[in-house]
Amino acid sequence: MRITKNKEENVMVRIKDIAKTCGVSTATVSYVIHGKHEKVSKEVRERIEAEIAETGYITNQSAINLVSRCSGLIGVAVMNTSEKKDIMGDPYFSILFSYLEKEFRKRDKYILIILDQSPEKVVKDALRWNLDGLILSNYTKENMIAISREFVKPIVTIDAAFIHEYDKMVQVFIDDYLGGYKIGQYFVSINHRNVAMLDDNDEEETRHRWRGFRQAFLDNGINIDEDSHFIINIKTEELQEGLDRFYPKLMEKTAVFCNSDFYALRLIKYLNEHGKKVPDDISVAGYDDIFFSKISSPELTTIRQDVQMKAEMAVDSMMRMIKNKPVEHNIKLPVELIVRQSCKSL
Incomplete structure (x- = not known):
């Protein structure tokens, strides 16, 4: 009109x-x-x-969709691994959703966010809305494979890397092993030997950061055992409860690597409340380089992953598959060490 x-x-x-x-x-x-x-x-x-x-x-998008038998909708399904965690409140996912929406809109596609649904319900929603494709994140390998067997249209997984022969699936992920390794090497370079990693789960397929972190010390002749891998399982306990449980062991360490900036910033706040200063009393590093890492006090040393590039690669792969064009099925993106003020040299 x-x-x-x-x-x-x-x-x-x-x-x-x-x-x-x-x-x-x-x-x-x-x-x-x-x-x-x-x-x-x-x-x-x-x-x-x-x-x-x-x-x-x-x-007239409805008429176009009717003729093309496409809905113009891409589902973005994210599984929340714990009732104690708010996916929409997680800075990483809010940024990821924003970039995905922006990139799909450029291509006249729109996203439908599907949260906390089982594989069966994801497939049901995908069929009900006649989705042109699915973006999957935070699902286990088994659940992603289960969805791919029932949903025959293009699928892009984000932050998952596993071998699965399926010509309609692309995996976009970052080099988590290298990210952990870079933090480990940095800790060694500033003379930290008695260190730990604070993690939110101990599932085999998500241990890449820990493996890389540990290997960096082994390559320098320093052994770090599994007792230095502190797990606060978000499925069973609150972060505050886990920090209370690990506090005595944390204070035996000179530096802690956290699996995310969110955990790192929460740890810094917790230590401040207990009269401990970062980095004077203990060094802390995170992972992701979210916006708040730059404005925290102290500013956070972290591993930067390019979330915008991740979204762009996911969208480009999805559109290529929709158009039956060839794609790279495993896309590993680089990471970068960002040194700020939350770590000090001994």
Whole structure:
């Protein structure tokens, strides 16, 4: 609908109206609207785009979806591993959702967020909404494979790396082993030997950061045993309770690597409440480089992962699969050590 320039009157603008004004066929206008620019000359395309902007033409997405048998919707399914954790309140996921929405919108796709659903319910929602594809995050390997067996359209997994032969699945993940290794090497370089890692689970498929962290010390002739891997299982206890439980052991250490910036910032707050200063009494490092890491006191040393790049790769892979174009099925993204003020040299 638009307001004409000559009189205030609601008018439904159609493709054939634009075609008539521009002196082209409706097919040519359709090519421009759907981004098939290679089929139209630059001069004609610019003329059509100007007329579209002038008239305020809006595509009838429902009609397009009906003809193409596509919904224009991409499901983003995230499993919350604990009732004690708020996924929407997690800074990492809020940033990830924002980038995914932005990148899909550029491609005339929109996201439907599906939280805390079993594989069966995810598939049910995907079929009910006729989703064009699924983004899966925070699901176990078994659950992701179960969904891929029932949902035959493209799937992109985020933050999961496992061998699964399925031509409609792409895995986008960061090099967690290298991230843990970089923190370990940094601790060694500033003379920390008595260290620990604070983690939120001990599941085999998520131990990459711990393995890398430990290996960095082993490569320098320093042994760190499993007793230095402090697990606060978010499925069974509150973070505060876990910190209370580990506090005596924490104070025996000179530096602690946390599995996320969220855990690191909570630990710094907890230590402050107990009269301990970071980094004077103990050094703390995190993982993710969320926005709050830069404005905390002290500013947090951490591993930076590029969440925007992760979202862009996920969206690009999804769109390529939808268009039946070849894709790379395992995409490992780099990480970077960011040194700030939360660690000190001994």
